[in-house]
Amino acid sequence: xxxxxxxxxxxxxxxxxxxxxxxxxxxxxxxxxxxxxxxxxxxxxxxxxxxxxxxxxxxxxxxxxxxxxxxxxxxxxxxxxxxxxxxxxxxxxxxxxxxxxxxxxxxxxxxxxxxxxxxxxxxxxxxxxxxxxxxxxxxxxxxxxxxxxxxxxxxxxxxxxxxxxxxxxxxxxxxxxxxxxxxxxxxxxxxxxxxxxxxxxxxxxxxxxxxxxxxxxxxxxxxxxxxxxxxxxxxxxxxxxxxxxxxxxxxxxxxxxxxxxxxxxxxxxxxxxxxxxxxxxxxxxxxxxxxxxxxxxxxxxxxxxx
Amino acid sequence: xxxxxxxxxxxxxxxxxxxxxxxxxxxxxxxxxxxxxxxxxxxxxxxxxxxxxxxxxxxxxxxxxxxxxxxxxxxxxxxxxxxxxxxxxxxxxxxxxxxxxxxxxxxxxxxxxxxxxxxxxxxxxxxxxxxxxxxxxxxxxxxxxxxxxxxxxxxxxxxxxxxxxxxxxxxxxxxxxxxxxxxxxxxxxxxxxxxxxxxxxxxxxxxxxxxxxxxxxxxxxxxxxxxxxxxxxxxxxxxxxxxxxxxxxxxxxxxxxxxxxxxxxxxxxxxxxxxxxxxxxxxxxxxxxxxxxxxxxxxxxxxxxxxxxxxxxxxxxxxxxxxxxxxxxxxxxxxxxxxxxxxxxxxxxxxxxxxxxxxxxxxxxxxxxxxxxxxxxxxxxxxxxxxxxxxxxxxxxxxxxxxxxxxxxxxxxxxxxxxxxxxxxxxxxxxxxxxxxxxxxxxxxxxxxxxxxxxxxxxxxxxxxxxxxxxxxxxxxxxxxxxxxxxxxxxxxxxxxxxxxxx
Numbered sequence: 001x002x003x004x005x006x007x008x009x010x011x012x013x014x015x016x017x018x019x020x021x022x023x024x025x026x027x028x029x030x031x032x033x034x035x036x037x038x039x040x041x042x043x044x045x046x047x048x049x050x051x052x053x054x055x056x057x058x059x060x061x062x063x064x065x066x067x068x069x070x071x072x073x074x075x076x077x078x079x080x081x082x083x084x085x086x087x088x089x090x091x092x093x094x095x096x097x098x099x100x101x102x103x104x105x106x107x108x109x110x111x112x113x114x115x116x117x118x119x120x121x122x123x124x125x126x127x128x129x130x131x132x133x134x135x136x137x138x139x140x141x142x143x144x145x146x147x148x149x150x151x152x153x154x155x156x157x158x159x160x161x162x163x164x165x166x167x168x169x170x171x172x173x174x175x176x177x178x179x180x181x182x183x184x185x186x187x188x189x190x191x192x193x194x195x196x197x198x199x200x201x202x203x204x205x206x207x208x209x210x211x212x213x214x215x216x217x218x219x220x221x222x223x224x225x226x227x228x229x230x231x232x233x234x235x236x237x238x239x240x241x242x243x244x245x246x247x248x249x250x251x252x253x254x255x256x257x258x259x260x261x262x263x264x265x266x267x268x269x270x271x272x273x274x275x276x277x278x279x280x281x282x283x284x285x286x287x288x289x290x291x292x293x294x295x296x297x298x299x300x301x302x303x304x305x306x
Numbered sequence: 307x308x309x310x311x312x313x314x315x316x317x318x319x320x321x322x323x324x325x326x327x328x329x330x331x332x333x334x335x336x337x338x339x340x341x342x343x344x345x346x347x348x349x350x351x352x353x354x355x356x357x358x359x360x361x362x363x364x365x366x367x368x369x370x371x372x373x374x375x376x377x378x379x380x381x382x383x384x385x386x387x388x389x390x391x392x393x394x395x396x397x398x399x400x401x402x403x404x405x406x407x408x409x410x411x412x413x414x415x416x417x418x419x420x421x422x423x424x425x426x427x428x429x430x431x432x433x434x435x436x437x438x439x440x441x442x443x444x445x446x447x448x449x450x451x452x453x454x455x456x457x458x459x460x461x462x463x464x465x466x467x468x469x470x471x472x473x474x475x476x477x478x479x480x481x482x483x484x485x486x487x488x489x490x491x492x493x494x495x496x497x498x499x500x501x502x503x504x505x506x507x508x509x510x511x512x513x514x515x516x517x518x519x520x521x522x523x524x525x526x527x528x529x530x531x532x533x534x535x536x537x538x539x540x541x542x543x544x545x546x547x548x549x550x551x552x553x554x555x556x557x558x559x560x561x562x563x564x565x566x567x568x569x570x571x572x573x574x575x576x577x578x579x580x581x582x583x584x585x586x587x588x589x590x591x592x593x594x595x596x597x598x599x600x601x602x603x604x605x606x607x608x609x610x611x612x613x614x615x616x617x618x619x620x621x622x623x624x625x626x627x628x629x630x631x632x633x634x635x636x637x638x639x640x641x642x643x644x645x646x647x648x649x650x651x652x653x654x655x656x657x658x659x660x661x662x663x664x665x666x667x668x669x670x671x672x673x674x675x676x677x678x679x680x681x682x683x684x685x686x687x688x689x690x691x692x693x694x695x696x697x698x699x700x701x702x703x704x705x706x707x708x709x710x711x712x713x714x715x716x717x718x719x720x721x722x723x724x725x726x727x728x729x730x731x732x733x734x735x736x737x738x739x740x741x742x743x744x745x746x747x748x749x750x751x752x753x754x755x756x757x758x759x760x761x762x763x764x765x766x767x768x769x770x771x772x773x774x775x776x777x778x779x780x781x782x783x784x785x786x787x788x789x790x791x792x793x794x795x796x797x798x799x800x801x802x803x804x805x806x807x808x809x
Binding site: 161162163164166167169170173174176177178179180181182183293296 | 382
């Protein structure tokens with residue numbers, strides 16, 4: 001492949017990696033508090049619809065984005081009620097959220113299929129976009145991509161350098177120790193669930209407000225599940241999530257391009273590519289257990305003390 | 307040094323769990339600049355008492371006074387705020403975080419954390435109390451002694467004035483233990499009050515100012531350490547000798563040897579030799595942690611002996627456990643009746659079948675109806691309440707659950723019974739039932755009884771063996787008054803191993 005073809009491909013990788021990046025960061029945030037939320041897909045698609053509708057009826061994509069985040073939090077709050085109030089099984093609750101979210105969004109969105117809403121358009125950053133190669137790849141996108149650049153370092157700072165981040169990590173590692181230290185573990189898990197849901201909602205909004213400006217059924221197309229796998233690939237570190245997201249974005253973009261180029265390969269095989277990569281990545285990262293930062297209490301409910 | 311008001315005064319504290327009374331009218335003073343040792347066997351109520359002080363449990367009756375003012379400790383946060391800190395036996399540390407992160411966890415302050423400054427604070431605080439620790443090290447990489455230091459620093463950073471140590475030396479090397487004692491001395495010299503829970507008598511003698519002894523939930527003795535002449539006297543006070551049980555022990559004719567231990571050694575046990583015959587109860591006494599656990603686990607097949615040194619019913623250990631019959635063989639009545647003897651979430655029939663299923667099978671099928679009939683007879687015979695076979699194990703009180711375990715094990719017509727703390731936590735009536743059952747069972751079996759309660763051992767046993775530091779110090783008839791009088795000394799390791807231990 002020539003260089004001229006490679007740069008647009010890499011730019012497209014960043015673009016299609018962005019919604020996955022948002023969702024992965026959201027899931028990392030949730031899992032750091034010790035809650036396993038398999039409902040990423042559900043929270044994303046609910047966010048995507050909320051963002052689309054608000055933007056369509058108010059004409060403001062920014063309001064739409066905000067609504068998408070809040071809708072994501074609202075969706076994951078169901079997970080919070082089940083797991084934090086009733087000590088329900090986190091795996092089952094997360095799966096239910098995925099099914100519920102997809103069903104709800106597709107049903108409510110039926111009248112709007114194929115319609116468009118005002119969204120975010122590419123905005124070349126002055127100076128930065130003129131850097132050769134890198135400018136084309138990273139700084140010739142819409143504002144939501146630029147926003148996604150800021151979140152991983154900020155999240156890293158939050159975990160490593162702030163009191164709340166320390167408490168959140170402790171709750172995910174050893175809730176009993178955190179309780180003994182006087183931390184309200186349930187509130188921190190709520191923070192993890194709702195904060196994570198907000199980012200998942202933003203990931204959905206990227207699909208309906210920036211990637212396309214349209215609403216279609218099954219808009220998220222399994223990206224939430226890729227995010228769940230990427231959390232493991234990223235070893236629960238926000239910065240590593242960036243590489244993973246763009247790798248997957250790259251494979252998705254490549255797959256589209258190969259289809260468009262009229263290759264002999266059946267399109268269904270090409271569509272499988274990102275998911276084959278998911279399996280491959282999971283196998284690879286389970287080899288390197290040592291450097292993983294998996295929260296020790298991930299998926300373990302906090303039993304109420306009386 | 308002591309002021310008029312003690313730092314903490316416990317007054318008339320009582321606490322029951324169902325029908326089991328863990329603490330009965332306990333009153334204690336924790337004084338400034340003093341180390342109070344709390345001594346007692348497992349199950350004597352030490353942990354319950356300290357959990358009440360740490361705000362984890364609420365007493366049923368009684369009050370707690372902090373420097374003369376009544377306080378209600380209804381949460382751990384409240385206890386911490388009152389300056390009461392607990393160094394748990396199982397550390398409550400986040401392994402993946404650093405020393406400094408663990409110490410500052412849950413403290414109040416600004417949004418941003420200044421690690422460099424915080425690490426300096428940790429180092430300084432540690433130096434004040436004679437500890438050396440790398441504040442940037444991950445807790446997972448630390449030794450047990452260092453982890454304990456982190457726990458202590460956590461409390462000191464929170465300005466705790468009363469520190470409770472729950473068997474702090476159990477996980478330490480002797481050297482680490484000495485460092486801990488130095489740190490404790492530094493703490494009391496700075497006006498802290500310390501509660502030291504232990505059943506290592508020498509340590510208690512060496513470090514404490516006052517000693518309170520708990521037995522069956524009550525404080526039976528409080529004494530200043532300087533008034534205690536020796537560890538033997540302490541052991542005597544701890545196990546007690548008052549006769550609180552009336553059981554008739556009629557000698558039974560001794561028959562064949564059912565258990566023969568010949569020179570058993572492992573990382574803790576040294577040269578254990580004894581024989582057990584059908585018709586006798588051999589009571590093994592000693593302070594907990596002196597090798598009883600290893601011995602029981604080896605005899606019951608949970609731990610493999612290094613050499614072929616155990617014969618059970620005439621067969622070697624390996625042969626016996628490779629094809630163990632469900633009946634006419636070995637029954638184990640473990641101390642942990644909720645964890646090891648029963649499944650909490652199963653009903654009584656399934657729990658009955660846990661060890662007797664061999665008698666209720668036909669090819670691949672389980673004869674559950676037959677088992678149910680049999681179990682219902684046993685429930686009646688042993689007066690187990692509630693007499694409902696569909697009840698789950700967790701719904702039974704400690705005494706009834708233990709009776710259910712005994713009923714099940716006796717149904718197997720065992721010829722060797724290993725009973726570990728069979729009446730721990732039970733009230734006197736339930737304990738008497740169990741004593742009588744054991745005495746009756748010995749007509750058909752040899753019984754190895756391990757207990758921390760000397761009066762129980764003396765009442766039931768035909769022979770007594772005393773364990774100390776992995777050795778069987780001595781074996782003798784329970785009618786041998788001279789030897790019986792010396793049991794406290796033997797338990798404290800003050801008597802040379804006698805040649806009669808080889809029997």
